[in-house]
Each structure stands twice: as structure tokens, then as C-alpha cells.
Amino acid sequence: MTLSFVDYLILALYFVFVLGIGWLVKKRVSTSEDFLTSGRSVPVWITSLAFIAANLGAQEVIGMCASGAKYGIMTAHFYWLGAIPAMLFIGVFMMPFYYGSRARSVPEYLKLRFDEKTRTLNALTFAVMTIFSSGISMYALGLLFELVLGWSFSASVLLSAAIVLVYTFLGGLTSAIYNEVVQFFLIVLGFTPLSILAVAKAGGWRGMASHLAPVMTHTWRYIGNASQNPMGVDAFGMVAGLGFVLSFGYWCTDFLVVQRALAAHDMSAARRTPIIAAFPKMFMPFIVIVPGIAALALMKMNIGYTLPPKGASFDYDQTLTTLMAQFYPSGMLGLGLTALMASFMSGMAGNVTAFNTVFTYDIYQSYLRPNAPDQHYLWVARLTTIVGVALSVGSAYLASLYNNIMDLLQLVFSFVNAPLFATFLLGMFWKRCTGHAAFTGLLAGTAAAATTHGLTLAEGKGGWIVPLHEFPSTMAQNFWIAIFAWTICFIVTILVSLMTKRKPDSALRDLVYGLTDLKHEDVSWHQRPVTLAFIVGGLVIALNVIFW
Amino acid sequence: MSDLRVTIGLLFLLLGGILCGLGLVEPGLRAPLTEVNVNLYAGAAIVVFSGVMLWLGKRQS
Numbered sequence: 001m002t003l004s005f006v007d008y009l010i011l012a013l014y015f016v017f018v019l020g021i022g023w024l025v026k027k028r029v030s031t032s033e034d035f036l037t038s039g040r041s042v043p044v045w046i047t048s049l050a051f052i053a054a055n056l057g058a059q060e061v062i063g064m065c066a067s068g069a070k071y072g073i074m075t076a077h078f079y080w081l082g083a084i085p086a087m088l089f090i091g092v093f094m095m096p097f098y099y100g101s102r103a104r105s106v107p108e109y110l111k112l113r114f115d116e117k118t119r120t121l122n123a124l125t126f127a128v129m130t131i132f133s134s135g136i137s138m139y140a141l142g143l144l145f146e147l148v149l150g151w152s153f154s155a156s157v158l159l160s161a162a163i164v165l166v167y168t169f170l171g172g173l174t175s176a177i178y179n180e181v182v183q184f185f186l187i188v189l190g191f192t193p194l195s196i197l198a199v200a201k202a203g204g205w206r207g208m209a210s211h212l213a214p215v216m217t218h219t220w221r222y223i224g225n226a227s228q229n230p231m232g233v234d235a236f237g238m239v240a241g242l243g244f245v246l247s248f249g250y251w252c253t254d255f256l257v258v259q260r261a262l263a264a265h266d267m268s269a270a271r272r273t274p275i276i277a278a279f280p281k282m283f284m285p286f287i288v289i290v291p292g293i294a295a296l297a298l299m300k301m302n303i304g305y306t307l308p309p310k311g312a313s314f315d316y317d318q319t320l321t322t323l324m325a326q327f328y329p330s331g332m333l334g335l336g337l338t339a340l341m342a343s344f345m346s347g348m349a350g351n352v353t354a355f356n357t358v359f360t361y362d363i364y365q366s367y368l369r370p371n372a373p374d375q376h377y378l379w380v381a382r383l384t385t386i387v388g389v390a391l392s393v394g395s396a397y398l399a400s401l402y403n404n405i406m407d408l409l410q411l412v413f414s415f416v417n418a419p420l421f422a423t424f425l426l427g428m429f430w431k432r433c434t435g436h437a438a439f440t441g442l443l444a445g446t447a448a449a450a451t452t453h454g455l456t457l458a459e460g461k462g463g464w465i466v467p468l469h470e471f472p473s474t475m476a477q478n479f480w481i482a483i484f485a486w487t488i489c490f491i492v493t494i495l496v497s498l499m500t501k502r503k504p505d506s507a508l509r510d511l512v513y514g515l516t517d518l519k520h521e522d523v524s525w526h527q528r529p530v531t532l533a534f535i536v537g538g539l540v541i542a543l544n545v546i547f548w
Numbered sequence: 549m550s551d552l553r554v555t556i557g558l559l560f561l562l563l564g565g566i567l568c569g570l571g572l573v574e575p576g577l578r579a580p581l582t583e584v585n586v587n588l589y590a591g592a593a594i595v596v597f598s599g600v601m602l603w604l605g606k607r608q609s
Contacts, residue, residue: 006570010563017559024555046552178552185556189597193590201581298581305581329577331570331587335563 001148001325007334014338015163017182018345022167022175032377035172036357037104037263042174044269046181048276051260052284053180056187057347058340059137061288062144065323066316068292069307071230072216073547075292076285080219081243084278084540086251088533090261091275094252095529096518097428099262099270100510106255107362113427113511115435116366121442122420123362126255127355129413131388134351135395136406140317141344142396148321149337157396160341164348165389169382173263173357176349180260183342188280190339191287194320197327198294201303208297216293219547232473241479245486249421256354268521271529278536282543295319348392356384411453418482419445419489426493429513431505437496445489452484453477553605560598567591 029035042050067075103109107126111119142157167175202208209217215229226234233241251257251274261273298305305326307314324336360381369376399406423442426433454465458477471477508515525531570577571588579586 006566010566013559013562013566017555021555178555181552182556182559185560185597189560189590189594193586193593197582197586303581325579326581327579327586329579329582329586331567331577332590333579335567335590 004330010334022170025171038174047273050177050180051277053184053346054350058344064288065292065320068289082247086247087274090252095271130355134392138396139399176353183346186342202297211297211300237479245482355388415449418485422489434500436500441489441493444492445485448488449485551605557601564594
């Protein structure tokens with residue numbers, strides 16, 4: 001793939017704009033809260049789009065397109081089942097406690113609700129994980145640009161990191177959020193034409209279906225038995241593992257996304273943020289997954305499109321870029337690559353702004369130097385932004401040198417994350433739940449996850465204790481690891497709570513259901529979270545029925 | 549900083565304008581698997597989107 005002058009011009013214009021936004025919002029930053037929490041003043045349509053854009057990193061876009069080619073429309077479960085219900089749940093049920101507690105971060109909520117050790121466990125694992133996931137995504141992007149465009153790995157990694165650094169350093173969270181909105185529109189406008197062109201070429205949805213096995217164009221029909229679908233997952237594993245444990249664990253507890261809602265200007269806007277975000281989110285599969293399915297159909301049609309081979313199969317990660325090369329002429333190609341770059345930057349800026357907030361408030365202010373003047377924390381936050389970007393770049397190079405270490409790290413983090421939602425669910429809705437119990441439950445859940453991995457085997461992975469059971473796919477294994485981790489955490493937290501001393505009601509006000517004064521919101525129907533959630537829910541059910 | 553919608557509108561007006569211009573100057577430009585003038589149509593759609601953003605932003609202020 002070669003780029004022409006106009007493609008570079010489009011990319012350069014985008015860079016100028018993102019830096020310009022950083023420079024323009026710089027004036028708004030005078031305290032550490034302005035920098036790290038946007039001073040809780042951002043309009044709801046902006047926080048909503050930032051809420052999904054921060055999650056819409058390059059790995060997500062490239063990975064979902066690849067999964068579309070590999071698994072078909074079943075991949076949409078990651079949206080319709082694995083995201084929307086959790087986004088509605090956090091908006092309707094959890095946001096009153098996050099926002100109402102005035103906590104500046106998710107770990108800080110844990111400190112207020114439970115105790116210092118639970119906060120620290122969450123803050124430390126989150127901080128390390130954020131840096132590594134940002135590094136891994138940077139590595140993936142650098143590799144792809146090297147492969148497809150022939151750009152040097154270092155050049156694309158360093159240039160994109162430098163731009164993210166400049167705009168997050170200047171304008172903090174506000175700058176990151178504003179840019180995420182720009183990036184969201186770029187992703188939609190840059191990838192939609194690709195979806196339309198690829199699907200049209202493959203003869204529309206019916207034409208595609210006629211070239212593919214029926215399992216590729218149905219979401220639920222072949223899920224009764226794990227051996228009948230390419231994901232190797234059955235309905236229970238899918239609904240309980242992805243739809244409940246993993247999805248709620250990410251969308252309802254991960255500070256990267258929750259931070260966007262906390263930046264909203266009032267409680268009502270914070271609650272509506274994830275629910276409004278669910279509207280565009282449910283249609284994303286048509287932009288990122290459907291082109292992958294079309295790519296597979298085009299390959300079967302023998303009209304000159306094919307994926308590069310990889311081993312005995314294909315290099316699915318190149319689905320998106322090979323489609324662009326075949327369907328985008330110079331000009332539109334520049335916009336498509338700019339959209340890819342934008343998706344990478346939105347993901348990375350999300351990680352960096354979440355990292356600097358957790359480090360500054362939950363680690364530095366609570367352990368290293370409490371009670372300093374606010375200007376000191378603003379200075380620390382800015383410095384942490386630089387350190388965060390530098391560490392991300394470092395881990396990108398680490399990933400390029402030792403791929404196995406990164407796989408191991410991701411595995412360990414998946415163990416740590418799996419039980420999280422059990423802790424939050426009990427913490428928010430059961431006032432008897434204690435700090436000792438939350439902490440023990442999290443450790444027990446993580447241990448249960450590791451044990452499940454050690455006792456089961458899938459595609460040659462796991463089984464390092466004794467392989468007692470074999471799953472048809474690593475995806476099924478991951479879902480079941482999550483289910484076991486969640487269940488153990490849930491049970492242990494309840495048992496230990498009953499044995500330990502609970503906090504008095506007065507210390508739990510605005511933190512727990514039953515002790516929080518939930519005001520009736522006097523707003524028109526289209527601003528009510530519950531009404532909006534019902535509309536979203538109805539639309540998602542309709543999508544599932546259409547693609548059944 | 550003015551309304552974010554105005555900023556977004558301006559960026560996409562510029563990008564859409566470039567694509568439209570390219571589509572008009574080089575109407576024969578094609579990718580291997582396309583038969584239509586992708587730059588012109590996509591550019592026009594983006595210009596329309598930028599118009600909506602600018603209108604929404606202006607109306608607010």
C-alpha cells in the first residue's frame with residue numbers, strides 16, 4: 001500500500017487539529033481537578049461519545065474486523081450482549097453511588113466504601129495494567145504500519161506517542177475527552193464507506209450469506225452446542241461469562257470508562273452518559289465487524305481479494321487494512337488510515353488520563369505525600385502524564401522483544417479483573433459487606449481464576465497444574481475462568497462479611513443502596529435514564545432478533 | 549474555546565472539501581475493487597455532516 005501527497009496531507013491536518021484542541025483547552029486548567037477530572041463540567045453528549053471512544057482503540061477496531069472474518073456476526077455478541085446491558089446497568093443503578101460519593105476515581109470509591117487496602121489493590125493493578133495495555137496496543141499499531149505501509153516501527157510509535165503526550169499534557173482530561181469525540185467521528189466517517197463498499201461488492205447481506213456457511217450470518221442459532229459454532233462457546237458460557245461477568249466487570253468497574261461519566265456536569269448527565277453512549281455503540285458492529293464478514297465472502301468469490309496467509313490459515317489481523325487497500329483510492333485511503341490512527345490515539349489517551357489520575361490521587365496523595373497544596377498535585381499529575389507515556393512506549397518495545405512476557409501479563413491481569421464485579425455488586429447493594437471481605441474475596445477470586453486456568457486446557461493453553469478438562473476454544477476457557485472467579489469472589493465476600501465487623505450506617509451514606517437519598521429527577525421523559533435504558537434495550541433486542 | 553461542534557465542523561469541512569476537490573479534479577481515480585468515484589461521494593457526505601455540526605454549534609451560541 002503506498003500513500004500519496006493528499007493522504008499525508010489529511011493525516012497532517014488531523015495532527016494539527018488534535019494538538020490545537022489541546023492548546024485551546026489549556027487555559028481551562030488551573031487546579032489538579034481541572035486537569036484530572038475536567039472539574040466535572042463537560043456536556044453530556046461529549047462525555048457519552050468519549051465513553052465509547054476511549055474503549056474504541058486500534059486493537060478493538062482491527063480485532064473486531066478480524067473476528068468478523070473469523071467468527072462471523074456472532075462477534076456482535078461482544079457489543080449487543082457483552083457491552084450494552086452492562087452500560088445500561090451502570091447508568092441506571094451504579095452511577096448514583098459513583099457520582100454521588102464525590103470519589104475522583106474508582107479506587108477512591110473503594111476506599112470510601114471499604115478501606116485503604118482494597119483501594120490500593122485496585123489502584124496498583126489498574127495502574128500497571130493500563131500502562132501495559134497501552135503499550136501492547138502501541139506495539140500492535142507499530143507492527144501493522146510497518147507491515148502495511150513500510151513505516152519504521154520506532155517512527156510510528158514515537159510520533160503517535162508524542163502527539164498524545166502533547167495534547168494530554170496541555171489540557172488533561174478535557175483535552176483527551178474533546179479529542180476522543182473528534183476521533184469517534186473520524187472512526188465512523190472513515191470506516192463507514194469501507195463497510196458500504198465491501199458489502200455492496202459482496203452482493204449485500206443476502207449475497208454475502210449465499211457465499212458463507214450459515215453459522216457466519218447468525219448470532220444465536222448455532223450457539224446451543226459449542227461444537228456447532230466457530231467460537232467453540234455454548235449459550236451458558238456466552239451469556240454468563242461474556243454477557244455477565246466479563247462485560248459487567250469491564251463496563252461497570254473499569255476506571256478508564258467510568259472516568260468519562262464522572263466528568264459530566266451533574267448526576268443526571270453522569271447517569272445518562274453510558275446510556276446515551278449505548279445508542280451509537282449498538283450500531284458499531286455494522287462498521288467494524290460487518291466489513292470482516294464481507295471480506296470472507298469476497299475471498300470466496302474469487303474476484304481478486306484475499307487475505308495474506310499465516311501458517312495454515314490467514315492473517316486475520318490484516319482484514320481491515322487489506323480491505324482499505326482494495327476499496328479506498330488515494331484521498332479516502334488517507335482518511336481511513338487517519339481514522340485508524342485516531343482510534344489508536346483515543347485508546348492511548350484514555351489509558352494515560354486514567355493512569356495519571358489513579359497514580360496522583362490513589363497512590364501519590366494517599367501514600368507518598370498527603371496534604372500538599374493543590375498546585376503540587378497538578379504538577380505531579382503533569383509529570384505522571386509524561387511518565388505514563390514513556391512507560392507505555394517502553395512496554396511497546398518490551399512487547400516487541402519478549403512477546404511471551406506480554407501474553408503472560410495479559411493472562412495474569414485477566415485473573416485479577418475477573419472477580420471485580422462481584423465486589424462492586426456486593427459493595428453497592430449490600431450494606432453488611434465489609435472491607436476485609438472485599439479484599440479477601442478479590443484475592444480468592446483471582447486465585448480461583450488462576451486455578452481454573454491450571455486445571456483446564458484449550459488449544460494447548462493452560463493445564464499447568466493437572467489438565468482435568470478440555471475446552472473447545474480458548475474463548476470458552478476464558479469465559480469459564482471468569483465465571484468461576486466471579487462465583488468464588490461472590491461467595492467468599494459474603495462469608496467473610498458475615499464474620500467481620502461492618503461499618504456503621506453513618507459511614508456509608510451516599511455509597512450504598514438503601515443509605516443513599518436517590519432524588520427523583522424532575523426532567524422531561526427523554527432525559528430520564530430509565531426511559532432511555534428501555535428504548536436502548538428494545539432496540540438491542542430487535543437487533544438480536546433480526547440477526548438471530 | 550468555541551463550541552466543540554464548531555471545531556469538529558471545521559475539521560470535517562476541510563477534510564470533506566479536500567476529498568470532494570480530489571474527486572472533481574481526478575474523477576477517474578479508482579481503487580482495485582471500486583467502480584465509483586469514492587472520493588467525491590464520501591467527501592460530499594462528510595461536507596454535509598460538517599454542515600450539520602456547524603449549524604448545531606452556531607444555533608447553541
